[in-house]
Amino acid sequence: MVMQFEPVIGLEIHAQLLTRSKIFCGCSTAFGSPPNSQTCPVCLGLPGALPVLNRQAVNMAVRAALALGCRINQTSLFARKNYFYPDLPKGYQISQYELPLAEQGVVELGLQPGDEKGRKEIRRFRIHRIHLEDDAGKSIHAPGGVTYVDLNRTGVPLIEIVTEADFRSAREAAEFMAYLRQLLLYLQVCDGNMEEGSLRCDANVSVRPVGATEFGTKAEIKNLNSFRFLRRALEYEIDRQVQVLSSGGRIVQETRLWDETGQKTVAMRSKEEAHDYRYFPEPDLLPLVVDDAWLDELKGTIPELPEARRQRFEREYALEPSVAELLTQDRAFADYFEAAVGAYREPIKIANWMIGDLTRELKREGRHIGDGRIRPEHLAELVRLVEEGAISGKIAKDIFVKMYESGESAGRIVEAEGLRQISSEADLVEVVERVLRSNPDKVVGYRSGKKGLLGFFVGQVMRETKGQANPQLVNQLLLERLENGFVC
Numbered sequence: 001m002v003m004q005f006e007p008v009i010g011l012e013i014h015a016q017l018l019t020r021s022k023i024f025c026g027c028s029t030a031f032g033s034p035p036n037s038q039t040c041p042v043c044l045g046l047p048g049a050l051p052v053l054n055r056q057a058v059n060m061a062v063r064a065a066l067a068l069g070c071r072i073n074q075t076s077l078f079a080r081k082n083y084f085y086p087d088l089p090k091g092y093q094i095s096q097y098e099l100p101l102a103e104q105g106v107v108e109l110g111l112q113p114g115d116e117k118g119r120k121e122i123r124r125f126r127i128h129r130i131h132l133e134d135d136a137g138k139s140i141h142a143p144g145g146v147t148y149v150d151l152n153r154t155g156v157p158l159i160e161i162v163t164e165a166d167f168r169s170a171r172e173a174a175e176f177m178a179y180l181r182q183l184l185l186y187l188q189v190c191d192g193n194m195e196e197g198s199l200r201c202d203a204n205v206s207v208r209p210v211g212a213t214e215f216g217t218k219a220e221i222k223n224l225n226s227f228r229f230l231r232r233a234l235e236y237e238i239d240r241q242v243q244v245l246s247s248g249g250r251i252v253q254e255t256r257l258w259d260e261t262g263q264k265t266v267a268m269r270s271k272e273e274a275h276d277y278r279y280f281p282e283p284d285l286l287p288l289v290v291d292d293a294w295l296d297e298l299k300g301t302i303p304e305l306p307e308a309r310r311q312r313f314e315r316e317y318a319l320e321p322s323v324a325e326l327l328t329q330d331r332a333f334a335d336y337f338e339a340a341v342g343a344y345r346e347p348i349k350i351a352n353w354m355i356g357d358l359t360r361e362l363k364r365e366g367r368h369i370g371d372g373r374i375r376p377e378h379l380a381e382l383v384r385l386v387e388e389g390a391i392s393g394k395i396a397k398d399i400f401v402k403m404y405e406s407g408e409s410a411g412r413i414v415e416a417e418g419l420r421q422i423s424s425e426a427d428l429v430e431v432v433e434r435v436l437r438s439n440p441d442k443v444v445g446y447r448s449g450k451k452g453l454l455g456f457f458v459g460q461v462m463r464e465t466k467g468q469a470n471p472q473l474v475n476q477l478l479l480e481r482l483e484n485g486f487v488c
């Protein structure tokens with residue numbers, strides 16, 4: 001009998017908060033400054049220097065925790081997590097241990113692939129805890145066995161988000177991570193830059209026989225700094241553990257690393273060699289108290305979150321699930337959509353322009369929606385002009401490019417360039433009849449059964465009118481003449 005195994009995964013995520021200064025001192029958090037230029041006695045851990053908690057860091061941490069459905073502990077405590085490391089001058093990290101800032105979160109997430117209609121499957125993932133802590137510095141290993149240390153990062157504010165072991169595949173864990181990143185960006189509490197280390201992830205993974213209730217022994221894969229690495233490392237590690245267990249072996253609890261070159265995880269240290277952290281209460285910091293008024297104020301700053309917004313877009317604007325998803329990826333993009341729909345309620349048409357032409361133009365110039373030149377009301381006006389028959393769909397495409405280049409409104413471009421659609425019968429009859437008269441052989445052809453020639457006539461009329469003729473009217477006028485004995 002072949003035993004079936006099920007993976008069990010929990011994530012520990014560090015997110016750097018977007019404050020201008022560090023968590024316990026006034027030093028700048030700017031990235032990329034000369035090494036060791038942003039330090040002071042507090043973040044260098046010099047004797048006698050006292051930490052002072054940064055209120056902005058608390059604001060951001062609480063907002064992230066609220067958005068992740070957590071309960072906020074209105075009193076939480078700081079602790080010293082002692083360990084030796086060359087880039088940790090204090091000899092300890094200031095973290096939270098026994099009483100963290102937040103606990104017991106729940107995140108509802110729509111996962112792909114959904115049902116046959118493309119609707120996503122809604123899953124719930126729980127957050128175990130979220131706490132505040134300061135970051136360590138950075139060691140730079142140079143050629144020749146020399147190691148430099150840069151302490152600019154020492155004391156930068158972090159939140160650590162620990163999930164419950166609720167993920168049952170590498171894909172689920174990676175989708176959650178992507179959602180978390182999107183959420184932190186929506187809230188503007190983290191820049192989400194995984195390459196620069198502003199968002200880092202450790203993945204805990206074990207496997208167990210399908211149907212078992214106990215968890216298996218886990219391995220922890222450290223420092224997965226891209227979605228691709230996270231997913232590949234988990235897929236590899238799940239396979240490895242299944243193979244070990246299937247061949248009668250056992251998993252040892254250990255820390256592993258993802259080796260991108262070898263496309264495999266490799267053992268780093270076993271449980272026995274693991275850091276045995278010692279936590280002590282932090283004597284220099286008072287308990288953190290977030291009173292009711294402060295908490296209420298922060299609750300008031302939480303915007304509609306991307307998953308809720310995606311679901312609302314589907315319902316309220318009758319959008320395809322994939323379209324609602326694309327529109328809500330980015331907060332500014334979703335805001336743009338709602339501003340345009342507010343100006344003219346044709347959500348599907350507006351969404352199509354945004355996902356098609358607008359995204360293409362923005363990408364071509366490497367711009368973000370916020371610095372594009374077409375205002376949402378202008379896009380709405382363009383859609384309205386098409387819907388009202390003032391311009392043809394084809395001309396609208398050209399106008400769009402002109403709008404994008406000039407920042408002008410659609411109406412002004414139409415007036416200035418005389419692009420209004422010709423929808424008056426009187427104006428079109430003349431052109432239609434002229435086209436028929438200049439092609440008597442094709443008229444005969446059509447009447448002898450080559451109905452496809454209608455397209456040829458439409459094309460000719462469009463050419464004569466520089467694309468401004470109303471195509472429905474052109475069709476109608478041509479058919480009236482071709483089907484009923486109009487004489488050339």
Ligand code: ADP
Nearest residue numbers: 008009010011163164165204205206215216218
């Ligand atoms: P540790 O004591 O090793 O730090 P924790 O219990 O604090 O372990 O859990 C750390 C992370 O590992 C959490 O995200 C948790 O959900 C996850 N986790 C714990 N046990 C397992 C397991 N057996 N398999 C997979 N993930 C696990």
Ligand code: ZN
Nearest residue numbers: 025027040043
């Ligand atoms: Zn400092």
Ligand code: MG
Nearest residue numbers: 012128162204
């Ligand atoms: Mg732990």
